[in-house]
Amino acid sequence: MLDKSIQIGIVGLGLIGGSIAKTLSKKGYKVYANDLDEKSLTNALIEKKIDGLLEDLDQNNPFILIFTIPVLSIDNELIKNKQLLSKALCVTDGLSVKDPLKIEIEDKKINTENFILSHPIAGSEKSGYLNSKENLFKDKIVVITELSDTSQSTKNICNDFWALLGAKTIQINSEHHDKYFAKTSHLPHLIAFALMSMISKSKETKKEIFTGGGLKDFTRIASSDPKMWEDIFISNQNNMLEVIKSFKSELDQLEKLIEESDSEELNKFITIAKKYRDSLV
Amino acid sequence: MLDKSIQIGIVGLGLIGGSIAKTLSKKGYKVYANDLDEKSLTNALIEKKIDGLLEDLDQNNPFILIFTIPVLSIDNELIKNKQLLSKALCVTDGLSVKDPLKIEIEDKKINTENFILSHPIAGSEKSGYLNSKENLFKDKIVVITELSDTSQSTKNICNDFWALLGAKTIQINSEHHDKYFAKTSHLPHLIAFALMSMISKSKETKKEIFTGGGLKDFTRIASSDPKMWEDIFISNQNNMLEVIKSFKSELDQLEKLIEESDSEELNKFITIAKKYRDSLV
Numbered sequence: 001m002l003d004k005s006i007q008i009g010i011v012g013l014g015l016i017g018g019s020i021a022k023t024l025s026k027k028g029y030k031v032y033a034n035d036l037d038e039k040s041l042t043n044a045l046i047e048k049k050i051d052g053l054l055e056d057l058d059q060n061n062p063f064i065l066i067f068t069i070p071v072l073s074i075d076n077e078l079i080k081n082k083q084l085l086s087k088a089l090c091v092t093d094g095l096s097v098k099d100p101l102k103i104e105i106e107d108k109k110i111n112t113e114n115f116i117l118s119h120p121i122a123g124s125e126k127s128g129y130l131n132s133k134e135n136l137f138k139d140k141i142v143v144i145t146e147l148s149d150t151s152q153s154t155k156n157i158c159n160d161f162w163a164l165l166g167a168k169t170i171q172i173n174s175e176h177h178d179k180y181f182a183k184t185s186h187l188p189h190l191i192a193f194a195l196m197s198m199i200s201k202s203k204e205t206k207k208e209i210f211t212g213g214g215l216k217d218f219t220r221i222a223s224s225d226p227k228m229w230e231d232i233f234i235s236n237q238n239n240m241l242e243v244i245k246s247f248k249s250e251l252d253q254l255e256k257l258i259e260e261s262d263s264e265e266l267n268k269f270i271t272i273a274k275k276y277r278d279s280l281v
Numbered sequence: 282m283l284d285k286s287i288q289i290g291i292v293g294l295g296l297i298g299g300s301i302a303k304t305l306s307k308k309g310y311k312v313y314a315n316d317l318d319e320k321s322l323t324n325a326l327i328e329k330k331i332d333g334l335l336e337d338l339d340q341n342n343p344f345i346l347i348f349t350i351p352v353l354s355i356d357n358e359l360i361k362n363k364q365l366l367s368k369a370l371c372v373t374d375g376l377s378v379k380d381p382l383k384i385e386i387e388d389k390k391i392n393t394e395n396f397i398l399s400h401p402i403a404g405s406e407k408s409g410y411l412n413s414k415e416n417l418f419k420d421k422i423v424v425i426t427e428l429s430d431t432s433q434s435t436k437n438i439c440n441d442f443w444a445l446l447g448a449k450t451i452q453i454n455s456e457h458h459d460k461y462f463a464k465t466s467h468l469p470h471l472i473a474f475a476l477m478s479m480i481s482k483s484k485e486t487k488k489e490i491f492t493g494g495g496l497k498d499f500t501r502i503a504s505s506d507p508k509m510w511e512d513i514f515i516s517n518q519n520n521m522l523e524v525i526k527s528f529k530s531e532l533d534q535l536e537k538l539i540e541e542s543d544s545e546e547l548n549k550f551i552t553i554a555k556k557y558r559d560s561l562v
Contacts, residue, residue: 072544123495183480188499191472193554194531198524199464200557214404217498218469222558226551233539233547243479244536248529250475255525258514263353266514270507273474276481277503 002160004028006062009054009084011077012069013040016094016120018132020066021049023165026134032057040129059087064161066118068094071231074101078108085110090157092118096181096228097235098145098174105147112147116158119143119177120167127225138166145174182239186232187247190240192222193229283441285309287343290335290365292358293350294321297375297401299413301347302330304446307415313338321410340368345442347399349375352512355382359389366391371438373399377462377509378516379426379455386428393428397439400424400458401448406504419447426455463520467513468528471521473503474510 008024010017013035021031021044034054035041044050057063065088067077074095078085085091091114095101098117105112122140124131142162146155162169172180196219233240257266289305291298294316302312302325315335316322325331338344346369348358355376359366366372372395376382379398386393403421405412423443427436443450453461477500514521538547 125495183483184496188476188496190532190535191476192499192558193551194528194535195469195472196554196558197550198527198531200553201527202464214406214502215465215469216562217501218473219558219561220498221495222554224555226548226555229551230544230548233535234542234544237539237542240539241536244532244539246479246482247475248532250479251471251525251529254471254475254514255522258518258521258525261515261518263511263515267507267511269478270474270510272481273477273503274505274507277473277477277500281497 002029002064002157002164003062006064006089007032007057009057009063009065009088010034010050011054011065011067011081012073013037013044013050013129013132014068015124015127015129015132015136016122017066017068018044018049018129019122019134019136020068020165022132022134023137025049025051027164035129037129043129054081054084057084059084062089063087064089064157065091066093067091070228071095071097071101071235073231075104078104078110082110085115088114090154090161091115092158092161094118094120096123096185096232098177100235102145102147102174112149113151114154115147116150116154117145117147117174118158118162118169119145119181120162122167123224125220125223127228135166137162140167142167142169143177144169144171145177146171178236178239182236182243186236186240187243189221189224189229190233190244191247192219195219196222283310283345283438283445284343287345287370288313288338290338290344290346290369291315291331292335292346292348292362293354294318294325294331294410294413295349296405296408296410296413296417297403298347298349299325299330299410300403300415300417301349301446303413303415304418306330306332308445316410318410324410335362335365338365340365343370344368345370345438346372347374348372351509352376352378352382352516354512356385359385359391363391366396369395371435371442372396373439373442375399375401377404377466377513379458381516383426383428383455393430394432395435396428397431397435398426398428398455399439399443399450400426400462401443403448404505406501408506408509416447418443421448423448423450424458425450425452426458427452459517459520463517463524467517467521468524470502470505470510471514471525472528473500476500477503 008029008031010021010033013033021033025031031050032052032054033050065084120137120142122136159169289310289312291302291314294314302314306312312331313333313335314331346365401418401423403417440450
């Protein structure tokens with residue numbers, strides 16, 4: 001368990017940062033935060049979900065610092081908060097892409113003994129402080145990625161931090177993380193955006209029948225935050241290009257089978273896909 | 282309201298046919314059914330969801346006949362049940378593709394005065410009699426397609442039939458129906474199968490993180506019945522090839538923007554897709 005005297009510093013008070021603030025302030029921890037959006041900050045202060053701005057945090061006493069911002073904003077924020085980085089008990093993040101972040105940190109010659117990366121699998125198509133909530137992380141998985149010099153005590157603190165939020169951690173290296181999520185999360189989002197873009201060009205859409213055919217669930221992720229996903233696609237560029245290529249080759253196969261009215265092979269293809277999906281849940 | 286003396290004949294006792302049987306037998310209608318699967322028929326008889334086989338239906342008294350089978354089985358079943366077709370008060374179906382069915386019927390020179398097409402938007406990734414249920418159609422939409430000679434009284438009976446099941450009908454012509462569902466239902470299923478096929482080829486999948494990132498909802502439709510979807514893709518061939526082409530062109534655009542790290546255009550693309558999705562629900 002984390003000592004109650006440990007302060008929590010949050011850079012970025014969106015869905016993830018806001019939910020951390022709401023959960024930990026309730027548990028009696030002192031929480032300090034920054035955000036570009038003054039309204040989120042004011043709301044959090046009024047609602048007593050944070051105890052002050054990041055600058056109010058007492059740097060001479062122990063604190064955990066977490067960056068929960070869009071991937072491509074990290075560069076600036078690391079520079080702006082350089083002093084805090086060196087003094088924190090543990091620094092972590094909530095970003096969806098890890099390899100560019102690892103390179104960024106190592107390029108900046110930041111001491112990474114107290115630095116470890118986190119990716120809470122608790123995202124939603126609903127973004128922002130307004131949608132953040134206590135218990136967002138309950139029973140969720142957080143993927144942890146160590147940096148080259150991450151110390152054992154940093155690992156322990158990070159695990160305790162997420163355990164306090166109700167989540168379970170598993171460990172994956174940064175390269176593997178980015179390849180894995182390109183396939184299972186980033187590509188599905190890209191597909192949902194592509195499909196919605198395509199359907200938006202139709203002359204007519206019957207709203208009442210649109211949502212009946214399973215399309216509501218299927219396209220829910222297309223409601224996600226554009227800035228967040230723009231950053232993820234660009235920062236995970238190589239992996240994205242690779243999975244788009246693989247996916248298009250699957251589409252090409254299906255297209256050919258339909259063109260040739262090849263019922264037998266089409267049935268085989270669908271059956272393999274169905275069986276695999278059924279095995280996962 | 283349909284008179285209680287009107288018998289209900291169901292060809293195909295799967296999710297749709299079974300749910301009709303369960304709802305209407307409860308309401309006191311006599312229901313008769315056929316299915317290739319003897320187990321479904323036996324279960325339905327034991328559970329008193331049907332009153333007998335289709336051959337037990339009294340052809341000399343009024344009845345409604347409904348075909349709820351995979352699209353490409355309709356040809357055979359129309360021939361097998363030719364006598365019933367001419368005697369029924371109203372003949373309809375529950376198929377997901379309409380234009381080939383319309384051509385099929387008109388080629389067979391079937392009198393279509395008592396024939397009208399129905400597509401209940403109540404499908405699910407869970408198929409078969411086992412998953413059928415009373416009230417499946419409650420508050421659902423049924424898309425109705427008239428044939429060239431469909432009479433007004435047939436239209437009325439068909440509307441009453443679906444109203445009895447709790448659904449609301451809307452009318453679309455067959456060509457438009459197939460184009461519309463190619464885009465909003467058949468393509469999403471194809472995409473889900475393609476994505477699952479692709480991910481199934483990965484060396485490793487972490488089940489515990491797989492379902493956390495929105496992928497569970499996104500790929501639910503990949504659990505759908507292979508035979509049903511094989512038939513839909515092949516019978517809606519031209520529309521499928523067209524929508525696959527359009528969808529690939531959207532993917533190509535996104536691929537190019539990622540390749541060029543064009544944040545601005547990428548953000549624009551995603552924002553349009555998101556706004557469109559948000560406008561639909």
